[in-house]
Amino acid sequence: SSELTQDPAVSVALGQTVRITCQGDSLRSYYASWYQQKPGQAPVLVIYGKNNRPSGIPDRFSGSSSGNTASLTITGAQAEDEADYYCNSRDSSGNHLAVFGGGTKLTVL
């Protein structure tokens, strides 16, 4: 079982805003990073740190954190945003081991 918990599936109407969440005790101490994965492709980093986007990631992607919950928000979801999204952070053991959430399948209606 993962130390980071994500909803298995979320849907959003085209052009609307969706929030994908990630819960875990370690998120009280560490920021989450977020990855988008489309079928047959490697994951791609979309958000890291407090709210940073790598070059080439659209500004409709944003991140936030409160308590033990990190969130990825897509403002104005596009059809091409349909994908699996994974959060990542450190585990809660204090050994700085990496851990991933179980992933959220985003469907754009």
Add this chain to the structure above:
Amino acid sequence: QVQLQESGPGLVKPSQTLSLTCTVSGGSISSGSYYWSWIRQPAGKGLEWIGRIYTSGSTNYNPSLKSRVTISVDTSKNQFSLKLSSVTAADTAVYYCAREEGSGSFFFDPWGQGTLVTVSS
């Protein structure tokens, strides 16, 4: 820009050792404060972090795999490698290598394209 490429056998027999290599291009594996990680993904399932190595040779492993995993680095070849012993069908997965930011924010970027390893007799 830095690119990573996994290589190794796509088929491994049960009880044998899975061996993969990740070749780093576009930059030195020794530069910066980076870790070099292995991550896997069984078909239809989520991502599982396997472990990491720093260019000093220090390693960290996922506790669930620690007894079977060895990650090593060859800075002269700009490569790092994964060995997973005593494999079973449950180890069948796409294996990714990735660079892990090791200071301040923690994240994996970039990733290799992944390589499918099937454990079967």
